[in-house]
Amino acid sequence: MSSLALMRFLEAAPHRYDAGMRLITLGRVTLLHRLLAEVSVPRPGAHVLEIGCGTGAVTEQLVARGAVVTALDQNPEMLELARKRLREAPNGSLTFLESTAAEIDGLPEAGFDVVVASLCFSEMSESERAYVLKAAFQRLRPEGILAVADEVSPERPWQRVLHALLRLPQAGLAWLLAGRLTKPLRDLAEEVRAAGFEVRAEQRWLLGSLTVLQAERPG
Amino acid sequence: MSRAGDVARDALQAALRLFPWPTEAGLRRVGSPGPESPVLITGNYDLTVRRLLRALRGLDAWVVVAPSSGINVWCAAAGGHLTTHQVVTALKTSGIGSHVHHRRAILPPLAATGVLGREVSRRCGWKVRFGPVYAHDLPRYLAAKAHKADDMRRVRFGLRERLEMGAAWATPTAIVLGALAALFSSSWVLPVIGLTAALAFGVFLLYDRIPGPRRAIFAGAAAAVALVLAALSGGGPAALVTAALGPVAVTALLTFDYPGSTPIEGGSHFEERRWQITLDPDRCMGIFSCWEVCPEGVYEKRENPRKVVLAHDERCIRCGACIVQCPEDALFFSDEKGARIEPQTIRRFKLTLMGQRTIDSGEAPAEASDTA
Numbered sequence: 001m002s003s004l005a006l007m008r009f010l011e012a013a014p015h016r017y018d019a020g021m022r023l024i025t026l027g028r029v030t031l032l033h034r035l036l037a038e039v040s041v042p043r044p045g046a047h048v049l050e051i052g053c054g055t056g057a058v059t060e061q062l063v064a065r066g067a068v069v070t071a072l073d074q075n076p077e078m079l080e081l082a083r084k085r086l087r088e089a090p091n092g093s094l095t096f097l098e099s100t101a102a103e104i105d106g107l108p109e110a111g112f113d114v115v116v117a118s119l120c121f122s123e124m125s126e127s128e129r130a131y132v133l134k135a136a137f138q139r140l141r142p143e144g145i146l147a148v149a150d151e152v153s154p155e156r157p158w159q160r161v162l163h164a165l166l167r168l169p170q171a172g173l174a175w176l177l178a179g180r181l182t183k184p185l186r187d188l189a190e191e192v193r194a195a196g197f198e199v200r201a202e203q204r205w206l207l208g209s210l211t212v213l214q215a216e217r218p219g
Numbered sequence: 220m221s222r223a224g225d226v227a228r229d230a231l232q233a234a235l236r237l238f239p240w241p242t243e244a245g246l247r248r249v250g251s252p253g254p255e256s257p258v259l260i261t262g263n264y265d266l267t268v269r270r271l272l273r274a275l276r277g278l279d280a281w282v283v284v285a286p287s288s289g290i291n292v293w294c295a296a297a298g299g300h301l302t303t304h305q306v307v308t309a310l311k312t313s314g315i316g317s318h319v320h321h322r323r324a325i326l327p328p329l330a331a332t333g334v335l336g337r338e339v340s341r342r343c344g345w346k347v348r349f350g351p352v353y354a355h356d357l358p359r360y361l362a363a364k365a366h367k368a369d370d371m372r373r374v375r376f377g378l379r380e381r382l383e384m385g386a387a388w389a390t391p392t393a394i395v396l397g398a399l400a401a402l403f404s405s406s407w408v409l410p411v412i413g414l415t416a417a418l419a420f421g422v423f424l425l426y427d428r429i430p431g432p433r434r435a436i437f438a439g440a441a442a443a444v445a446l447v448l449a450a451l452s453g454g455g456p457a458a459l460v461t462a463a464l465g466p467v468a469v470t471a472l473l474t475f476d477y478p479g480s481t482p483i484e485g486g487s488h489f490e491e492r493r494w495q496i497t498l499d500p501d502r503c504m505g506i507f508s509c510w511e512v513c514p515e516g517v518y519e520k521r522e523n524p525r526k527v528v529l530a531h532d533e534r535c536i537r538c539g540a541c542i543v544q545c546p547e548d549a550l551f552f553s554d555e556k557g558a559r560i561e562p563q564t565i566r567r568f569k570l571t572l573m574g575q576r577t578i579d580s581g582e583a584p585a586e587a588s589d590t591a
Binding site: 074075076077099100101102103105124125126127128130131132 | 243245302313314
């Protein structure tokens with residue numbers, strides 16, 4: 001199964017989110033979290049801002065690698081689960097904020113080495129994405145890293161067709177069950193560049209429908 | 220969009236009303252708005268946005284569409300899809316701040332279950348106030364310099380709303396049940412669709428209009444009349460079955476509540492109803508935000524001492540808007556045994572699809588922000 005559309009259903013019920021995500025990505029979501037954390041923590045003690053931390057799966061990996069994390073999510077139920085998951089985190093290594101992505105503009109400028117966002121840009125409107133990417137740029141120190149994992153349209157036409165076919169029933173189900181609908185992003189790399197970043201690496205997963213993108217704020 | 224296209228889209232959306240229909244969030248212009256023009260906020264449910272834009276025709280205004288997951292304002296606010304966060308997001312990211320000199324926005328009062336005005340103000344500097352319940356009252360409201368007349372405060376459930384809800388339930392259920400019937404016999408399809416439509420429209424038209432004890436008499440009489448009519452018109456066995464079952468089934472369905480589909484409680488099996496809205500008069504400081512947002516006219520204002528009273532608590536439908544808005548935490552839900560659902564719980568945890576709160580009343584909510 002290659003689609004992340006069902007994720008919307010899972011988000012409507014935070015307590016089944018983690019198990020459900022493992023199921024619909026055939027276990028690969030755990031790998032994804034690890035990869036994202038690997039590219040996100042250049043050294044122990046790095047200051048990481050995580051947008052849309054959800055139940056804290058990526059947060060856990062970031063903290064395990066010695067990062068000092070500020071993790072935000074707008075869903076209080078998700079945050080509750082994240083707090084539970086990370087209650088053993090070392091003192092001072094972790095701050096949770098109940099806030100929207102757009103509100104990162106209130107955090108200190110150039111205050112972070114890394115900004116991480118997993119599966120949340122595809123939930124935003126275009127204007128919101130542009131705003132958040134720009135705000136993320138300003139939160140980063142020069143040479144700071146932006147690491148994003150998100151659902152995108154595959155690049156090759158045959159993959160796009162296959163992906164659309166596989167996605168449709170799941171998206172329909174998610175729409176009926178959870179009232180959530182998202183569009184895969186068309187060109188995330190371009191939007192990231194438009195905010196001033198330089199894209200350093202991009203990996204595609206799941207038939208090219210999931211991207212893991214690394215970009216840098218030029219020094 | 221053309222007039223015909225608009226009508227067709229209205230009809231399709233009315234039929235599929237139970238499902239979300241998202242439109243792009245962001246800024247819309249009505250007329251030629253300037254830096255002093257009013258700013259109105261709504262959710263990104265397509266039907267709502269188009270109705271709002273139509274209601275504002277001839278005026279100059281800014282409309283900020285907040286991302287509410289394609290769900291209408293009331294359901295989204297009650298279900299956690301239109302909260303303070305989405306409103307803050309829309310105000311920040313739509314770019315409206317660069318178009319106007321003021322920082323005043325008008326929200327529909329049905330958003331009050333989810334959106335906390337003073338929190339919006341703290342987070343992004345915009346002052347929000349709750350306008351009229353219905354978009355078609357906006358021109359009058361704006362012309363009166365944002366003065367809300369009493370007839371703009373209450374939610375209605377008249378013929379139009381009842382027919383809309385009937386169609387919203389009739390269409391998807393008729394499609395599903397009709398398709399299932401077709402698997403057995405094609406002659407069942409029309410009676411099943413007819414019965415489904417009769418049920419849906421019957422329930423919403425009669426809902427709360429026939430009190431409990433009289434329902435059995437009503438069911439028998441209606442079934443008899445329908446049977447006679449069906450027989451006289453020469454209907455076959457299928458038509459007779461439909462005629463007999465329709466009224467009986469309607470009556471049975473009248474004993475349920477349909478939270479989310481009606482702003483009234485006409486049924487009798489509603490677990491949530493044990494929770495009563497409760498006022499702690501000692502905490503009430505006479506700010507009247509509850510009175511401002513109540514869609515059912517439960518509250519009345521009193522002077523000397525300046526406090527609110529629960530004048531019509533029998534009208535309360537437990538939407539929670541007053542509890543969410545009260546800055547003094549003077550309102551909460553309680554039951555006969557003295558159990559309470561505290562305001563913090565109502566603010567943080569939203570209603571589920573079935574109209575219930577997702578956590579137990581006893582669970583203590585954590586702080587909004589902390590360091591692990």
